[in-house]
Amino acid sequence: MIGKIIAGSSFGATVSYVMKEQSRILGFEGIEPPGVQDMVRDFKDQTLLNPRIKNAVGHISLPFSPKDADRLTDPAMAQIAREYMERMGIRNTLFLIVRHMDQAHPHCHIVYNRVGNDGQTISDKNIKIRNGKVCKELTAKYGLYYPKGKEQVRRERLREPDKTKYAIYDAIRSCLPRCKSWSDLEKRLQERGITTTFKYCGNTDRRQGVLFGMNGYTFSGSKIDRAFSFSKLDRHFSQAQRIVTPISQPRYSAQAVGNLSAAVSHYRSAFAGLFGSRSNSGESLDLGGFGVAGGIILPPGGYCGSIAPEQMQRRIGESHEEHIARITALIRQATEAMLIEQAERSRRIREQQTKKRQIKIHR
Known part of the structure; x- marks a missing residue:
């Protein structure tokens, strides 16, 4: 609020x-x-x-x-x-x-x-x-x-160049958790129509700045967000490359996996009902690590309470059962949001149809 x-x-x-x-x-x-x-x-x-x-x-x-x-x-x-x-x-x-x-x-x-x-x-x-x-x-x-922060900004009301700047911000924020290097980020942003160029120190090959471009506009990383300055992103990638993936595979109870599977099924049904043919495109989340086959497609542009990839990560001090329960709750929440939007669309369509019939009667 x-x-x-x-x-x-x-x-x-x-x-x-x-x-x-x-x-x-x-x-x-x-x-x-x-x-x-x-x-x-x-x-x-x-x-x-x-x-x-x-x-x-x-x-x-x-x-x-x-x-x-x-x-x-x-x-x-x-x-x-x-x-x-x-x-x-x-x-x-x-x-x-x-x-x-x-x-x-x-x-x-x-x-x-x-x-x-x-x-x-x-x-x-x-x-x-x-x-x-x-x-x-x-x-x-x-x-x-x-x-918090830039989440408060109403994207649909922005004008250029702010509209493009926030689009780049959303893209970097979405891609960054799955990137371990500059090349990873550059590749993912390129898929979204965003270019990445670097500024170098004098005539050397030492990088000291980064620029992101889209729709004819170019912004330095720090202008998009202070967290996206070259130094902070470079530090992020250095830390990401030092992280060692645990060897042990978490085990979840059959009931927890069953609850997640049911939530995923309802999510897919709500997604198909709201977005139709677009369900074959878009960014996806893999749920194989939870013992659930396949993944889920995220709504375009973070629509209807979409799930950010970073929310899928296990929190410090969180047990495996608490982790899968939280993910299940997130998917259910996203499903409810899509069902609400679907019902609202149906209501608007009915109102439009009623108006058309009334116009014909008056004629």
Whole structure:
């Protein structure tokens, strides 16, 4: 959960936006939904109590991770939104909470009047700092998923050159755990249309920098991410080449292997139902080490709670049985995410078909 403060100067435009077609009202106070004009009138009338406030429009979006989709029922999201408002000091005023259903990630919008019911101002001082603090507190309280660093960035909203830079970041992050040398990384990135070139020290053959290119844009490793600077990647490969693979083969109970096999079967079925013919392409994970024949294909672009290869590695202090149980849970979670998306697509298709039939009837 990461709140986004949205600038707005018009209740008319803001309310019209949040009340889009694929939306549901989760809560309100002091206004009369569902008519947009009626709600806008109510919001505007209250601003007359304090005409000194130049911008009385408060608008905050609360996006959640797709990993929490199955838990975020309308009542649950409404409760979190109301508690968020209370902790942010948004109280004793008109507000509207609306859930949007047009994207894969669950999210809602809060529209409120910065002129309170008593004419006092709802302060927006340090609102971004307070927003970050409150979101972290609520994320911890409700056990929600909180992305870190570049995971927070909405890729679909990026423009060039940032769009390409983040595509390269995602590719390196995905490939790196399976690479033990520069040549391994270069080969895997080339398969994704990304070039790798090196900067050398003077006229020597000693490398001192790395550049990654794609779509006509070129970035140094450190510009993509500090963890991808030449020195840090070079250190990563040096350490990877010193790792000795254990000789002993872990043994798992028949029940644990059976649970994993069943989870894999359901995953493959959900994947085929969601992606169809694309199931023959894409990156795969081998499960042979767990005693399960074959592997699973990852959804394209990390879609629907995909499993990162590094998550498959056994953690320090984790027993073999705990390891396979965790992997089974990850696969089940990814399956649930794909089933939710499949159901949502079916619902959208039904709505479109219904609209078409209604149009024909009116004609």
